[in-house]
Amino acid sequence: MDLVELLQQAQRLTNETKMDTEMPGVERTMSQVLQATQELHSRVTQTGTNDLQAHILLGSKGVDLPQLTQKLETLSARQSFEPLDPVTDTDVQGYLKNERENAILSVIDETNRSIFEAVERQKWRCIYAEWGEEKELLLNALVGPHQEDFPDVQRQMVRTAMADEPTPFSRLNVIQQLYAKEISAYNLMHIQGTQRTNLVSTFAQLAQQSFDDSLVAEMWNVLVFMADVTPLSRNIDPIKSRQSAPQFIQQARTYLERRYKTYMNKVIEQNLVVARRGGIPNVYNLVGSYVGVTFQQPQSLCGLHDVTNGRPLWPLVYYSLRSGDMGAAVRYLKEAGTCPDLLKLMTLLKMGDRDPSTAKLEGQLKLEYNNKLHVCTDPYKKAVYVIVLACDPHDTHVELMRSIDDFLWMQLSILRGQDKRDYNIEQLTYSGLQSLILDKYGENYFNAREKTPLYFQVLALTGQFEAAIEFLARTEANRPHAVHMAIALNELCMLGAPSSVKQPLLSAEPDDPPPMKRLNLVRLIVMYAKCFEQTDTEHALQYYYLLRHFKAEDGTNAMLNCVSDLLVENCDDKMLELVFGVVDEANPFRFTGGIFDEFHTMDCDKYSLAGMVGDELSKRSNYESAIKLYFIAGQLDKALRLVCSLLSQVVHQPPRPGSMRERLGEVIKQLDAALAERKTDVEAHVIVTYTVLSQVMEFFNLHHAGESRLASDILTNNRLIPTTSFEVDECVSNLKRMGPEIIKVLPDILLAAMDIVYEEYVNQRGSSGSGSVYGDETKSENKESLLRHLRGRAKALTNMAASVPYRMPSTTNQRLVQLEILMH
Incomplete structure (x- = not known):
């Protein structure tokens, strides 16, 4: 290509690229174009080849990177956790949006905190475990099997002395023991019918003289002052009377x-x-x-x-x-x-x-x-x-x-009462002041966790005894004072109690004036006494005696329920003797002594308590302990039924020292002595079943002892098994009149009777087979007759097993048939 053609091609290209616009054309020489190209290349290589490649890649996919960058800049994660903008009261949409976002943020914050705490606990748990292992290794290295390696380390033996009859360590501290003594003395006054003291004043004096704590004494003084009002009746609701009586307001003002x-x-x-x-x-x-x-x-x-x-x-x-x-x-x-x-x-x-x-x-x-x-x-x-x-x-x-x-x-x-209010102007009422203290200000305003006595006094002076006691009972150190404050106020009929003993510790009834609450005294006392009822049972029963006026939802006495739960959880001989006493030698149905003997009331005594505990133990399948309780309660019918049920399970077992069968033998001796005096209190079929099972137990005793003839006589006298096939129907009829417990034992009785018959058959046959050929023919005929009689007895046993309306175990039938076949 020559220069002319090149010039023509350049002009053609120029004409093709020329646009019909008013923009002036830009003319550059070759050197200027080369310089601009170099500048563009250096700028791209220095500022970001990656950005250019990203633009090319995203542009090929249809993504506008500058616009996407602007959208990302508008997003800010920091604003999600910033405080929300306040909204006006009439902006419902804004209010709901704020509430929703607040709920989400609170869940996120709570989750983060719980995760952090869990990780922190796990970390320290692992650290403590590693430290424990290291300490154990160090101690094992210091004092180990090679004591001669450490001659300076001397192991000293400390002599210890234990009492012959050690008593459990009391879980009551000094303050709790002082309170418990006053409760016992107060209950004794009530039982003896003498004039009872004012428990609020008694406890306040005790705190002043025996407690080295001025703040506790001050709390009791506040309670004494507020309780020094006209005595209230049990028929009047304490909450409503307190809200309508101006004397509580005057008492608080006078104290201040x-x-x-x-x-x-x-x-x-x-x-x-x-x-x-x-x-x-x-x-x-x-x-x-x-x-x-x-x-x-x-x-x-x-x-x-x-x-x-x-x-x-x-x-x-x-x-x-x-x-x-x-x-x-x-x-x-x-x-x-x-x-x-x-x-x-x-x-x-x-x-x-x-x-x-x-x-x-x-x-x-x-x-x-x-x-x-x-x-x-x-x-x-x-x-x-x-x-x-x-x-x-x-x-x-x-x-x-x-x-x-x-x-x-x-x-x-x-303050102004509801009957003295001037409705033209705004005035403060008693309930309004209580709501101001409890709801508006609350525990955070008064720094209640660090200033517990102060918050208690504020609540008590405004007549909110229940809320004050519940707040005091939250901490272990103040719980004894709270429990006894509630007891003292309840004895003065000044404590509001809920309608049901299953309510929470602090609750409110629908008809109560706000913000008044009700304190569940039953739950509070049970929660307090449960901690020491195993070690200080006598003191725990004294506290449960204070609940004698409360009723459970099913109508039972709350005191009986508490003591019943105690005995169900710990029903050994020591506990029964501590609560009920010992048997009177003159009357086996009378128990003398025991803690509960002095707690008799019109609603309950120790015999009804024993029956209640026996029923609960029977439901829990603790039949042995239930029999003891039924015997204490004098309910022989229930005791005999349980004895029959247990005997049917173990009567066929061989005697072993300490077994249930041996323990039931001692129970049978007591029941036999009791039935001699009160046989009319038990249904006839129960006595029949019990008597037969007692005889069956004696039968198995003789059978296991090898006294086969005496054992057979017991079965024959009670008409339990037939001696001939003609007596099968009669024995089956007798079984139908007995309880199901006899039917359960029948397979073992038949097997034992068959073993006795077979053993006797073998003995007789062996003696007859070893006789001389010159023996007396009459004697041989008598033995043959005896063998036929034994075969007949065996046949009667197999017939009875087939005639009883009870499905015998297959092994029993097989064994009976096998022994009968061996006799032929």
């Missing part, structure tokens, strides 16, 4: 006021010079000295109203009310000569006058408070108006609330 007076006395004693205490020792002078100590600095009077000679009026009035003395507050107001309407109202309230003029005066003062005093700079003046008028429950009075006691006293002071 007395404690605050003690606090003011301590402050004054530490500042006697400033306090200048003097005059008659009353609340009026006490408050004056305390205010003098508290407001001795001039800056402490800033913002206070009615200050005269450095002595503010409203703190004097407030602290007088805080101490529970309305008279001292009225006296301070009268001396100041201010607020005559408030003075008049407080005077009427002090006198207990609630006429229509009082309500009108209250309305005027409430209007004045809402218009002017609501924004008053003197917190004490505002607090006085709020207390006297019982209004504005949402004002927290932050300047005056220095402790939980102050807050609680303020809330109790502004």
